[in-house]
Amino acid sequence: MNNKSNFRRGSVELLILHLLSQQDYYGYEISTLIREQTDGYLNIPVGSLYPALYKLIDAGYISDYKKQVGRRQVNVYYHLEDSGRTHLQQLLEDYYATANAIQQVLKYTVTQEEEGGDNDQG
Amino acid sequence: MTKDKITDKYIKAVQKQFKHYHTTDARFISDLKDAVISYAAQQDSLDYEQLVSQFGDPQELVNDYFSEQSIDKQKKNVCFTWNIKTICIIITVFVLIFSSIYIYNINVQHKKELDTFIQKEVTILKEDPQ
Numbered sequence: 068m069n070n071k072s073n074f075r076r077g078s079v080e081l082l083i084l085h086l087l088s089q090q091d092y093y094g095y096e097i098s099t100l101i102r103e104q105t106d107g108y109l110n111i112p113v114g115s116l117y118p119a120l121y122k123l124i125d126a127g128y129i130s131d132y133k134k135q136v137g138r139r140q141v142n143v144y145y146h147l148e149d150s151g152r153t154h155l156q157q158l159l160e161d162y163y164a165t166a167n168a169i170q171q172v173l174k175y176t177v178t179q180e181e182e183g184g185d186n187d188q189g
Numbered sequence: 190m191t192k193d194k195i196t197d198k199y200i201k202a203v204q205k206q207f208k209h210y211h212t213t214d215a216r217f218i219s220d221l222k223d224a225v226i227s228y229a230a231q232q233d234s235l236d237y238e239q240l241v242s243q244f245g246d247p248q249e250l251v252n253d254y255f256s257e258q259s260i261d262k263q264k265k266n267v268c269f270t271w272n273i274k275t276i277c278i279i280i281t282v283f284v285l286i287f288s289s290i291y292i293y294n295i296n297v298q299h300k301k302e303l304d305t306f307i308q309k310e311v312t313i314l315k316e317d318p319q
């Protein structure tokens with residue numbers, strides 16, 4: 068498992084909850100929406116998507132209901148619960164804090180440290 | 190091949206990847222089936238390779254599914270399967286033992302009945318003194 072996969076895996080929950088905060092979606096629709104919104108960069112396979120949805124259901128953050136659409140077609144829609152909205156807010160805060168922290172580290176360069184040392188000696 | 194047959198073929202290929210089938214796995218298969226049917230309904234034409242391209246190779250799909258499950262959950266599922274198998278084996282052994290005992294008792298009783306079989310009957314006629 069490479070670092071890219073681990074980073075993306077941690078984002079799945081955040082993305083799912085954010086989409087469901089807009090409206091109810093069914094599973095395949097969530098996967099398609101994420102792929103379309105990111106121009107194919109983020110492609111969450113159904114093998115990863117559904118376990119993430121089940122974890123959110125078990126935690127009580129989302130609920131599901133079925134809708135018969137066609138002769139054989141039944142869509143399972145997912146709905147964000149109030150506890151899910153709270154959890155989403157928490158995830159967003161964590162995400163922005165992490166992104167900010169990463170930005171701070173990425174701004175750091177060795178030359179900055181050396182300049183600081185020379186000034187002290189001088 | 191019709192769209193229904195192609196989707197069924199894909200779902201069966203995914204189901205074959207599960208060695209130990211549990212309730213949670215059945216829910217995933219059901220949801221996957223709904224997703225595949227939704228996708229198929231949106232296509233003018235459909236072939237098996239399209240489904241593999243869209244949803245992934247069945248083996249990779251199931252590998253992804255299992256990699257998302259926690260180790261504890263996987264252990265629980267394995268233990269649950271092992272417990273069910275053990276209980277079934279124990280019940281089968283008990284049934285075989287009791288069946289054997291029952292058949293043995295019936296056999297013994299039958300032999301006893303054969304030994305007490307009446308071989309001949311003697312009737313004694315006596316003259317009436319009057």
